[in-house]
Amino acid sequence: MTTIETPAPQPSGTLSSGSRLFSLASRYGTFVAFLVLIAVNIAVTPNFLSWQTLNVNLTQVATIVIVATGMTLVIATGGIDLSVGSLMAISGALAPMIFMGQFWQVENMAFAVALAFLIPVAVASLFGLFNGLLVTRFSIQPIIATLVLFIAGRGIAQVMTNGNLQVFKNEGFQFIAMGRIAGIPAQVVLMVVIVILASAMIRYTVIGRQIIAVGGNEKAARLTGIPVKRVKLLVYMISGALAGLAGLVVVARNSASDANLVGLGMELDAIAAVAVGGTLLTGGRANIVGTLLGAFVIQLVRYTLLANGVPDAAALIVKAGLIVLAVFIQQRADRH
């Protein structure tokens, strides 16, 4: 996919007030939208300011944010990862098979649960490595490279489980979705930790700066000695691992794993969160906190509409408008 940006004619002299508006909107727009949504909800939605509302929204948004964080890193390098939903299905299918003893006899449950966390995430990150290899070794466009696992990945999960629903009850494993740490749902804690780690990585580490450099100008990055291929492999691995983790959260939350449904459409939700959060799809920028806010805004819009009796279908249309508007403002601001 190539888009060629025709630079808009630059008016000489000072910035016009219109362009200043766009640049303000692009910097603070998502945050302002977030605040406005909360204000509107406090005024309109009954019982909005309650722990339950907060819990519902946070738990629903947690998996999207976890996946979208990996997606932000991939997009920052100028790539995209369509395989995340399928990788969620694979890890979600693997975990119950491990602690339910489908591969080997479970003797020590704590050990089996530990493996049920580790192996699926490791497998998902290996699939991410596979994506990365297609992108770096064969110079295949990311959208096509990850399309392979988008198609085949869910099939792999379905073949593993024969398309059957796996129902389970396992407190240790389900802590990741049902448990609470200091009163906060475990998946929300997980989400916050991942967001903090990822933004710290982007802001303070060499590899973080390298990710941005690769997406900004790959050729220049290579010439300055940045290991471009290794950086790309890493972001696809991270994206795969985070998708695997999100898959575990989803099946733990449902007490069941359905390879046909886990993570279905997640790639688009994650990309939408990234776009609304202000990370341009052209690469060279990674706004992790923006992605978090983007996911919150999308979630809150949906919640606001649903809580006020607007059907879910209409919420889809609003979400579409939101994505277009957010990207439009970003690009206008960028051009000036």
Added chain:
Amino acid sequence: MQTLLRPFAIKSPGDLARIGVILALAGLILFGALRYDNFLSPFNILSFLRYNSMFALIALGMAFVIITGGIDLSVGGTAAMASVVAALLSPYHWAAGLLGGMAAGLAVGALNGFIITKMRIQPFIATLATMLAAYGTGLLLANNQSVSVSYDTGFTVIGQDDFLGFPIPAWIGLVAYLLGWLVLEKLPVGRHILAIGDGEATAGLMGLKVERTLAAVYLASGTLAGLAGVILASQFGAGQPTEGVGWELFAIASVVVGGTLLTGGSGSVGATLAGALLLAMVFNILNFENGLGWISLSAYWQSVIRGAFLLVVVVLQAKLMTRQRSG
């Protein structure tokens, strides 16, 4: 003679890939014909064509979009919405269903064209958004459930009946592909589309009407998706607002398997058809293989095998590209 041989003149890695896909399709057909008794039976051929025409139509529109260097993720949602519109209009007249569904597709295409050319938003994001909007609209119109079509106005003829012993959806597909070939290979606009894919800025400097051509391509893709939705509703007797999930990515896979590079600027209508048929035939062969009873591969294997097919094709393409670049 020279023009006859022209399709086989290898000028670029894309050409090689296009010949490859046609050979692979021929090989697969030969394999099926030798291995299974009823593979070439009229029943199998006709039901294969009847069912897969929808996907072939969508792949055709996608091929044009990809040749311009863009992408259209909205086709699945558009087909779902169009199937609902067609089903809702089918009680009035069969043509109302047909035209209504196509108009619904046209509308999404127009929206795509506007967002991409006027708001200058990347096709990937623009059509991702309109996909959501199309699904939302379809679900609203259908009240979240499938909508039964009318069986009194002849609407179901479109998807279910034959004409001259050939399924009507297959006729529609054939005509669409002939028109597509004509546009891309014989008309000036085809050259313009290729030129835009090669470089939008250059095409603009050459005096081509870039925006208008791009908009037309997205209009065509939307309309073809709408037509696929009409066939869907007519063939299965219902408008289905939740159908079409993932169709866009299978269409992209068909186009890529057909040797059209995602970078734009080159591509072939015929090879796209071969690509779509090839991916569909994987499933058909799988069914027959299971019927033999030697192996028992569940239907789930089809996505694994399709993915593996796509992998082989893109890796081969990539190798050819690098060889050409270094050679």
